[in-house]
Amino acid sequence: MAKNLTTRDKDYSRWYNDLVVQADLADNSGVRGCMVIKPHGYAIWEKIQAELDFRFKETGHVNAYFPLFIPKSYFSKEAAHVDGFAKECAVVTHYRLKNNPDGPGVIVDEDAKLEEELIVRPTSETIIWDSYRNWVQSYRDLPILVNQWANVVRWEMRTRLFLRTTEFLWQEGHTAHATEAEAVAEAVQMLHVYGDFVEEYMAIPVIRGVKSDNERFAGALETYCIEALMQDGKALQAGTSHFLGQNFAKAFDVKFQDKDGEVKHVWATSWGVSTRLMGALIMTHSDDHGLVLPPKLAPIQVVIVPIYRGEEELQAIDEVANALVADFKKMGIRVKYDHRDTYKPGWKFNEYELKGVPIRIAIGPKDLEKGTVEIARRDTLTKSYLPMEGLASEVSSMLDVIQVELFERAKAHRDANIHFVTTWEEFTAALDRGGFVSAHWDGSPETEDQIKDKTKATIRCIPLDNPLEEGQCILTGKPSTQRVLFARAY
RNA sequence: CGGGAUGUAGCUCAGGUGGUAGAGUACACGUCUGGGGGGCGUGUGGUCGCACGUUCGAAUCGUGUCAUCCCGACCA
Incomplete structure (x- = not known):
């Protein structure tokens, strides 16, 4: 056994931290909540990037790059979006330092205050849609199928290496379409690109589904997601793909003239995965001896x-x-x-x-x-x-076998930890055991909130092709038409 | 922003009641080694977070300050 690696039994979250540091994947830095991704960790991320980038291009997407800074005014154009991110934004207010006249070091030069503050992007919808306005006049300009590899900053209260860091690396796809149907199809397509990649390449089994109202992305009409189950029984959202409707097109006035001569707003999607996938990788396969890498991902x-x-x-x-x-x-x-x-x-x-x-x-x-x-x-x-x-x-051939067996092992663990329950007692007991809990829910956000307050569990997703089934809500007893997946999550 | 704690060697930490700095590990060198982080020996390495105060004398006592961590709040 590794010398200083805490065992999973003893303290799972400490094991995770020890592993990340000792396997030389990443380290905490001098900046609160920000990590140094070390060569071994970065090499794995590069494998993830390379394969995803290939799959994005296979599905017709191209890469571009948008600015790190977003003018504050852009940010406020889409109301739901502001609500979602306002509380975790880093803001640039000045553009110059000067020598401290009263002592050593440098201080912010108050004379160099920005007229309009700049937001360090927590996600790029606003700056991208501001550009798209100028890219689109005709239905002939559509669709726009753009992806960017970038870093973003979200000022989270509590951070953990790879799982939730203040700055993280990700890709964000932002597409614009002439019709609603095409945009929905795009969002669903990208969900499957993610799902296939994560399962085939990272050997992590996922459940593909849609989010409930409460968990939906700020500004989206529908959020599709892939949800994975970690060894300790907690769920991890591994990727999301959003159907944004016309919200951003309207907020940023992105219109085109259609074949029929009418001027219409475009339909949008966005989708992303981040360095959080590294966390999923670790917590799916690794053991008390250290990291376990699927062969396809191993540098x-x-x-x-x-x-x-x-x-x-x-x-x-x-x-x-x-x-x-x-x-x-x-x-x-x-x-x-x-x-x-x-x-x-x-x-x-x-x-x-x-x-x-x-x-x-x-x-x-x-x-x-x-x-x-x-x-x-x-x-x-x-x-x-x-x-x-x-x-x-x-x-x-042994490498091939390992790849397959890692997936099968993880899938067996996942499947063995999906609990079907009908009563509140069974529900809470199942949550305490860990894993996904499949239960009836009356469909209201209020009920979901109450369940979250009582149990810390959220609806991870409503699986795609979820079978309809008569039942009663686990909390309120109101009629329900389908089961949804609850879990405590990272 | 509330509650609690901690700042001493690269890392983990020890240093009752004040007397000028320690261990393990890591690192360097030597040597014996080599089928699962090996043994022995020698050595490098610290303005004790910072400031002020008490004192002949402060890592130790007091005040202030900064930083970090934990719990909560928060978190698509």
């Missing part, structure tokens, strides 16, 4: 560690290992041969376990004699011996 998929004493042994192993590395690379396997003499084998084993490398291969003198290697799976912590002959294809 290093296979590490080879030599075991030797003396130069001659190392040289003999080098020869074999370098040949294996060449084989692996030919098959597209991301491999690292770690023959640093400055660290010992046992230290390296622990290090790569902590960092989540899916497969570790050890080669020592005994292996050279027998023509074998020791091969260890990070996910199951099992070891076996394989002949060097044909190793690359064995490793390649």
Whole structure:
């Protein structure tokens, strides 16, 4: 077991923090609530970015970039949007510092006050829609299918590495369409792009659904989401896709002349995932030994560690290992041969376990004699011996197996933790056990609020294709037509 | 913004009743090592958050201040 990693049993949230820091993913910085994403963490984020970016482009989107700063006046144009974000915005009020005349250091130059304050974007709808007004005149200019990779700032009271940080990295897609149907289809399409990516690539099973009124994005008519279940039984929203109706088009006066000659407001969507996905990744697969990475996401998929004493042994192993590395690379396997003499084998084993490398291969003198290697799976912590002959294809298929099994394991855990309840007692008991709780709800925001007050649980989503079923609201006993998923969430 | 706590070595922390700085770990060097974070030895490293006060003398006592953390409030 890793030296200083708190076990999950003992304190799950401390385990999470320890893991993020010790696996060298990220660190707290000198700025409250802001993190330094370290090379290993950033490499994983880059894998996420690369695959998502590919999938966005496959579905016809292009990238662009909009300013970090948003004039305060833009922000107030869409009322619901203001309500949603006003309380967590960083505001730029001055543009200059000067030497402190009364002592050391620098102070804000009060003469350099901005006429209009600038908001550091918490999300970019307003600045983007202000631009779109100038991009669109005719139905021929539509649709606009733009994505941006950016950082945003939300001044949260309580932060946690990756899960909720003051500044975070994300992508935000903002699209404009001629018709309502097309915009809704876009929002749904992107929900599935997210869902497919997270399941296929990150091996995290998700439930796709829509948000209730209370949980809907500020300014949206419908919020689609993917919800994942973490090991400790808490839910995590892993991605959202919003159908924004014409709210932003009206607020920013984005109109076009349609085929029929009429001037109409455009229909909008926005959708995003963030570095929070890193948190989902950690809390879905990892264990008391450290990070567990799905092979498709692992910057290093296979590490080879030599075991030797003396130069001659190392040289003999080098020869074999370098040949294996060449084989692996030919098959597209991301491999690292770690023959640093400055660290010992046992230290390296622990290090790569902590960092989540899916497969570790050890080669020592005994292996050279027998023509074998020791091969260890990070996910199951099992070891076996394989002949060097044909190793690359064995490793390649083992990586595939690991990818599949990680997903299956997570899905089994998720499915085993969806509880169907009919009474309030069952409901609260199920929430305390953790997991999703499927229960009837009368459909009113007030009831949802009351349930939240009493239990800290919220409606995570109403699953897509949710079967209709007669029932009674878990709290009020009023008639209900379907079950919805409740959970305590991150 | 309420309630509680903490600031001492890169990190985690110890330093009753005042007397000039310690441990573990990390790091550096040497050595024995090497199939799961190895042993032994030597060493580097600190304006004790900051300011003022009490005192011959303050990490220690007092006042103020700043910062951070926890609980709550808050959080799409």
